[in-house]
Amino acid sequence: MTRITRVESLKSDLGVADLVDLSAPQLNEGEVLARVERFALTTNNMTYAVYGDALRYWNLFPAELPGHGCMPAWGHAEIVESRSSEVPVGTRIFGYFPLATHLTMRPTTVTSRSFIDGAEHRTGTPQVYNLYELQPQDADPRLDSLTAIFRALFITSYTAADYLRERDFFDAEQFVISSASSKTAYGIAYCLADSPAEKIALTSARNMDFVKGLGHYAEAHEYADLTAVDPGRRTVYVDLSGDGDLRRRVHEHFGDQLAFDCLVGSTQAEGFPEEDASLVGPAPVFFFAALQLDAYKAEGQSRAFMQRYRRDEREFLERVGGPDRPAIKLVEHAGLEDAPAVIAEFHDGSTDPVAGHVFIPNAG
Ligand SMILES: NC(=O)c1ccc[n+]([C@@H]2O[C@H](COP(=O)([O-])OP(=O)(O)OC[C@H]3O[C@@H](n4cnc5c(N)ncnc54)[C@H](OP(=O)(O)O)[C@@H]3O)[C@@H](O)[C@H]2O)c1
Structure with a gap:
């Protein structure tokens, strides 16, 4: 049976996080198991935690430990088990994940570009947080890391x-x-x-x-x-x-x-x-x-927006991630063991702004 490791934050002191070991539940019909390839942490993830109750980020991935919440992060994953006819094993996705090795999901509204995780508890936040973009198989790990850091x-x-x-x-x-x-x-x-x-x-x-x-x-x-x-x-x-x-x-x-x-x-x-x-x-x-992105979607402007956005994001990433202008230096962490220390740094503000922290949870 697949073992899952997850990082959970103590709500009463967001500088403290603990690793939890869980067994993956049996998939029900319509569900998939995603294996998280990489995710990034920046101060923004701390703010998700700070706003965890006010903006309901804690709803997205219910925590196991009492008094804890699962801080969300942006990253890439691959479907490794599937009981959904529309999302087969091997599908790669980009979206919102807990700081974890795996996530059980229930794909709904599947299109050629994306799906929504329709798991029951994923309510109360804007829709963009439940949307997963399908990704090409031929990933460029450096570009994936920069995307995980900068997309949101x-x-x-x-x-x-x-x-x-x-x-x-x-x-x-x-x-x-x-x-x-x-x-x-x-x-x-x-x-x-x-x-x-x-x-x-x-x-x-x-x-x-x-x-x-x-x-x-x-x-x-x-x-x-x-x-x-x-x-x-x-x-x-x-x-x-x-x-x-x-x-x-x-x-x-x-x-x-x-x-x-x-x-x-x-x-x-x-x-x-x-x-x-x-x-x-x-x-x-x-x-x-x-909310601005949800508004573009409601007005039917999402596609046009994303077209111009992607072009301009690429230009920005080339500038900040390029070798001659080191606004960002990737710091890759194998496994999840470093996560509590990195979270503590974000919490107390001692983090180096040039460091781009990326976790590869299933490595190491
Ligand atoms: N409204 C939205 O929709 C939205 C979306 C995305 C992000 N955001 C927000 O934008 C903010 C920046 O996020 P980011 O990920 O871009 O940050 P980041 O790159 O990780 O920025 C780190 C910087 O934040 C300041 N800082 C961080 N922690 C601190 C602390 N504990 N005490 C004092 N200063 C601290 C320091 O800047 P200085 O020394 O320059 O002060 C530090 O260099 C976050 O609050 C995030 O939630 C909002």
């Missing part, structure tokens, strides 16, 4: 830039972007290249050199030096940090010149952001890429 992040950068572009960038003369060393943040700066407004980075002291080396920002400042940014220019704040104190300082510093506050990330938040009635200026608007 760059699609957010891309759709956030679309969102701002559709609103004429709120006539911004500058974009001020926090947690500027994060992949989602520098992806946004990259996607906003068609706006003449300057992209200004806010980051921590330890990540300043990395941010300056990226080449996506006109200026970079430490959080403590926010007042060095020109308050006389019309500003859009693109918030990846989710830090409430920083938000307050940004609103006070730019005052009437703050045209829009776009809350995209929560690298430094402990929970879903709460309303702050005392905030000066425009209330933050949460930008949720998954």
Whole structure:
């Protein structure tokens, strides 16, 4: 019988994760067993955990251990057992997985390009999280790793830039972007290249050199030096940090010149952001890429969107993953044993922004 190893996070302290050993349940008619080839971890996965209750990420893969949740991650897998006539053994897929060696799934709405996992518990989240894209057999492991790291992040950068572009960038003369060393943040700066407004980075002291080396920002400042940014220019704040104190300082510093506050990330938040009635200026608007993608689907625009997206994602990956511009260095982990330590680093913020952590759960 197949043994499954899975990483489960302690909900009361998301820096703690434990490995669990399980036996794979017998497949019922219509189910398949996916063997996870690789998945990536970034701060975004921590945010899934931070929002686990508020946005129902914990529903997707029920945990075994009491008080624990399964942090989701993006990756590739191969179907190794099947009781579904539409999804045979050998099918490769890309989508959302627990940090695990295997996942039992129930494919529904199978097309030539994708299927939906219709397992009963997968409710309460946007549909994109239940969608699995069919993949070619001739995988390029490096491209697969980069895709696992960047797909959910760059699609957010891309759709956030679309969102701002559709609103004429709120006539911004500058974009001020926090947690500027994060992949989602520098992806946004990259996607906003068609706006003449300057992209200004806010980051921590330890990540300043990395941010300056990226080449996506006109200026970079430490959080403590926010007042060095020109308050006389019309500003859009693109918030990846989710830090409430920083938000307050940004609103006070730019005052009437703050045209829009776009809350995209929560690298430094402990929970879903709460309303702050005392905030000066425009209330933050949460930008949720998954809902934007569901909206494209509802409008019948998914295919057209994905066509242009894939072309532009490839160009971005060539730039950040190319040998001459090392914005990302792949760090591959065989097995799942390193996962708790890597999660602890993301939780305390000590991770190196250049490291792209990829796990090969069935290796080693
Ligand atoms: N709204 C959406 O639809 C959506 C979709 C995808 C991602 N996101 C969000 O975007 C954010 C960035 O994700 P990512 O995966 O791109 O991040 P990442 O590349 O792993 O970024 C790491 C950076 O985040 C900051 N950071 C991380 N942990 C921290 C901690 N504990 N304390 C202080 N700073 C910390 C540091 O940046 P600095 O030193 O520069 O602050 C660090 O270099 C996440 O919150 C993610 O959930 C949102």
